[in-house]
Amino acid sequence: MAVEIDAMGKACPMPVVLAKQALDGGENDVTVAVDNQIAVENLTRLAESQGMTAVSAPREGGFAVRITGERKAAPAPEPVACCPTAPGGATVFIGKDFVGDGSRELGENLMKMFLYTLAQSDTPPACLLFMNGGVKLPAGEEPQVIESLKSLLDKGCEILVCGTCLNYFGLTEQLKVGTVSNMYDIAGRLLTAPRVVTV
Amino acid sequence: MASDIQLTKLAECAGCGAKVGAGVLAQLLEGLPTRTDPKLLVGYDTSDDASVYQLSDDLALVQTVDFFPPIVDDPYLFGQIAAANAISDVYAMGGEPKLALNVMCVSPQMDREAVHGVLRGGYEKAYEAGTIITGGHTIQDKEPKYGLAVSGFVHPGRILRNDRARPGDVLTLTKALGIGVTTTAAKAGLADPELYRQAVEQMRTLNKTARDIMVNFDVGSCTDVTGFGLLGHSLEMARGGGATVVIESGNIPFLPGVRSLAEMGLLPEGMYRNRHFAESSTKVEGEVPLAIQDLLYDPQTSGGLLIAVAEKDAQALLSALRDRIPCAAQVGYVEARREDCSIVVKP
Missing domain, CATH: 3.30.1330.10 (PurM-like, N-terminal domain)
Known part of the structure; x- marks a missing residue:
């Protein structure tokens, strides 16, 4: 059945949205009245992406774009080219540069091993958040720590480092890996993360 | 509140x-x-x-x-x-x-x-x-x-001018493309929330890190990719330098999922303006899908730096950038000026 859509006076992307709704509803003969050339171009692209044909003709005050044909099945989702999406892993909050209490020296070594283990993991965390003494890790001199963090970054893990904390310790210029961040972002990550691990 | x-x-x-x-x-x-x-x-x-x-x-x-x-x-x-x-x-x-x-x-x-x-x-x-x-x-x-x-x-x-691209320079881009398409799709309620989150994150990220790294290398020319899209800004770079810019579209970082949104026709008006401006100076060599071409004209808000760096420094610049900016990529190079075009787009 033929369907007519009046998209006159509607700016992009509304004509495309209305046409797509009709196609999603199973229509295979949709005519859209539009008043600008850009809408014509965008509707033509929509038709092609669905394996259908668009023909446009001038009409009073604009154009009529008729989309017809058999709609092809939805394509497989495209692979992500770059800027890897954060993997579905945990968000790890690191508020000091050592693990546990008892021996500080042991704790520092444990932290080094902890980050190394994260970097080697098949399911690395989605996000590392460094605050207070934790910022001494990405801004520190320990090569193994920096290497682990860089490797996590390469795997798509987001690394946010509290700027106020860096400043407090005079380490702003020493940050070697990660993004300088703020309370707003870090709190936002903590509140929206599906799983938070605190070290 | x-x-x-x-x-x-x-x-x-x-x-x-x-x-x-x-x-x-x-x-x-x-x-x-x-x-x-x-x-x-x-x-x-x-x-x-x-x-x-x-x-x-x-x-x-x-x-x-x-x-x-x-x-x-x-x-x-x-x-x-x-x-x-x-x-x-x-x-x-x-x-x-x-x-x-x-x-x-x-x-x-x-x-x-x-x-x-x-x-x-x-x-x-x-x-x-x-x-x-x-x-x-x-x-x-x-x-x-x-x-x-x-x-x-x-x-x-x-000073890093936008019009001093030198033949031989390698072009490096520090943010992914697709902001215009993403915000257009978002208006229609068709942008994936994760895509939208990444787009916003990228837009509010300063180009400070990229700048601080770039100044340590032999950079001929630099501009930020904003409203005129990658090809619009590349055209300014090519014309001023009396050179031709070659864009290798297969190496360009795109925000995830923007290609299918572009295919669907969720393209902002600015994309067409940019195409109109730069298309006559642009030659497409080989098979480059229309949606990818459209994304090269997509207007960016708070886009990345487009850096023309001497070939000898290109790899070092890229690895230095990648440490802090994972999606930085080499997206093309600069050639001696061709008679028939200022920009070449390759697959």
């Missing part, structure tokens, strides 16, 4: 998409008087990112202004994005921003929280850039708008 106002509903155009097209702008400005001054190192004539005025042998002032209507609904994020975008022009000249002034239009629908949110976003982003906002100017308007006039400094011998 948070404002309920959806800022993008108050504006017709969004972000850098509101920019007057490059071709139209040139026509509008034609015939206006210009003055020269030997100390004006970068002025009106090269449509560069900012103007540069020499103060002493080792110091020059960089000045720029940029503002636009809301590109996101959240006032704080809008402030952050607009500030990152405005400050970026100083980075694109190789400079360091130091002082800024707010430029703001407040619409009647904006309540106190919304205005505060925008300004707080701007202040915090400026602070992150090491820039102080010292005042500004606010007027009433039907649509909200926000941005900054920014001043910074650069060494007169280390």
Whole structure:
């Protein structure tokens, strides 16, 4: 059945949205009245992406774009080219540069091993958040720590480092890996993360 | 506390998409008087990112202004994005921003929280850039708008102009493309939330890191990719340098999922303006899908730096960038000028 859509006076992307709704509803003969050339171009692209044909003709005050044909099945989702999406892993909050209490020296070594283990993991965390003494890790001199963090970054893990904390310790210029961040972002990550691990 | 106002509903155009097209702008400005001054190192004539005025042998002032209507609904994020975008022009000249002034239009629908949110976003982003906002100017308007006039400094011998691409240079891009398509799809409710989150994150990320790394290498030319799209800005770079820019579209970082949105025709008006401006100087060699071509013309808001670096330094620059900016990529190179085109797009 033929369907007519009046998209006159509607700016992009509304004509495309209305046409797509009709196609999603199973229509295979949709005519859209539009008043600008850009809408014509965008509707033509929509038709092609669905394996259908668009023909446009001038009409009073604009154009009529008729989309017809058999709609092809939805394509497989495209692979992500770059800027890897954060993997579905945990968000790890690191508020000091050592693990546990008892021996500080042991704790520092444990932290080094902890980050190394994260970097080697098949399911690395989605996000590392460094605050207070934790910022001494990405801004520190320990090569193994920096290497682990860089490797996590390469795997798509987001690394946010509290700027106020860096400043407090005079380490702003020493940050070697990660993004300088703020309370707003870090709190936002903590509140929206599906799983938070605190070290 | 948070404002309920959806800022993008108050504006017709969004972000850098509101920019007057490059071709139209040139026509509008034609015939206006210009003055020269030997100390004006970068002025009106090269449509560069900012103007540069020499103060002493080792110091020059960089000045720029940029503002636009809301590109996101959240006032704080809008402030952050607009500030990152405005400050970026100083980075694109190789400079360091130091002082800024707010430029703001407040619409009647904006309540106190919304205005505060925008300004707080701007202040915090400026602070992150090491820039102080010292005042500004606010007027009433039907649509909200926000941005900054920014001043910074650069060494007169280390200015990175947008038009000095040298044959042999390698082009490096520091942010993914697809912002215009994403925000258009978001208006239609068709942008995946994760895509949208990444787009916003990218827009409010300063180009400071990229600038700080870039200045350690032999860079011939630099610009930030904004309203004119990658090809529009590449065209300025190619023409000024008397060279031809080759874009390898297969190496370009795109935000995840934007290709299918572009295929679906969720393209902003600015994309067509940019295509109109640059297409006649552009030659496509080989099979480049239309959606990919469209994305190369897609207007970006607070886009990345496009850096033309000497070939000998290209790999070192890329690995230094990648440490901090995982999506940085080599997207093409500069050739001796071809007779028939200023830009070549390859698969």
